[in-house]
Amino acid sequence: MALEISKIITDWVPSRSKVIDFGCGDGSLLKDLINTKNICGYGVEIDHQMIDKCIEKGISVIEKDIDKGIQDFELSNFDIAIMASSIQCLKNPNIAMRRMLRLSNKCIVTLPNFGYWKCRLALLAGKMPVTPSLPSSWYETENLHLCTISDFEKLCSDSGFIIDERIFLNSSSKKGLLASIMPNIFASEGVYLLGKK
Numbered sequence: 001m002a003l004e005i006s007k008i009i010t011d012w013v014p015s016r017s018k019v020i021d022f023g024c025g026d027g028s029l030l031k032d033l034i035n036t037k038n039i040c041g042y043g044v045e046i047d048h049q050m051i052d053k054c055i056e057k058g059i060s061v062i063e064k065d066i067d068k069g070i071q072d073f074e075l076s077n078f079d080i081a082i083m084a085s086s087i088q089c090l091k092n093p094n095i096a097m098r099r100m101l102r103l104s105n106k107c108i109v110t111l112p113n114f115g116y117w118k119c120r121l122a123l124l125a126g127k128m129p130v131t132p133s134l135p136s137s138w139y140e141t142e143n144l145h146l147c148t149i150s151d152f153e154k155l156c157s158d159s160g161f162i163i164d165e166r167i168f169l170n171s172s173s174k175k176g177l178l179a180s181i182m183p184n185i186f187a188s189e190g191v192y193l194l195g196k197k
Helices: 003-012 028-037 048-056 066-073 093-103 117-124 149-159 177-181
Strands: 018-022 040-045 060-063 078-084 104-112 161-169 189-196
Touching: 003 028, 003 078, 003 104, 003 161, 003 189, 018 028, 018 066, 018 093, 028 040, 040 048, 040 066, 048 060, 066 093, 078 093, 093 104, 093 149, 093 189, 149 161, 149 189, 161 177
Parallel strands: 018 040, 018 078, 040 060, 078 104
Antiparallel strands: 104 189, 161 189
16 A cells, blocks of 8 residues: 555544554555554454564454455444455445445545556556556456545545545655646545545
């Protein structure tokens, strides 16, 4: 995960909060949050190698398929649920987000923007795009539901998710003027803090 995204997430997570990270990877984000914010953190991951790395870091991790397992945590009362660069890999991202907001007060979602200008150029050239936020070739990717910034925000509006904060990043994973002014074209990635009505 890019340093800027990690910093944004860290800034949004309250100290001493109870956090669950869906698709936690090797547990690096949770480890940082434990060290800097004194959180109580849990990870959910399906990749065995990543689970082993979490355990090496001392992260509490559960092996679950996110598409099937989010509802198992609905009685846990988390302060924050995180899904960083995983939402586009799910079969039903709208259902996953609804469930995340049932088990937590807020959720943080990061996603690559398929409307980014380099993606558009690649498609015009007749090729599937490969960018820093979409690094895999079409035959290697786990992405099932790519979307644009506009698509994601429409989903939030239609589903009644409140966007408390949003930050748009360029291809260098930095905040930029163009990315903030016209995110659907110039943002490579979006980072969202969502709440519920």
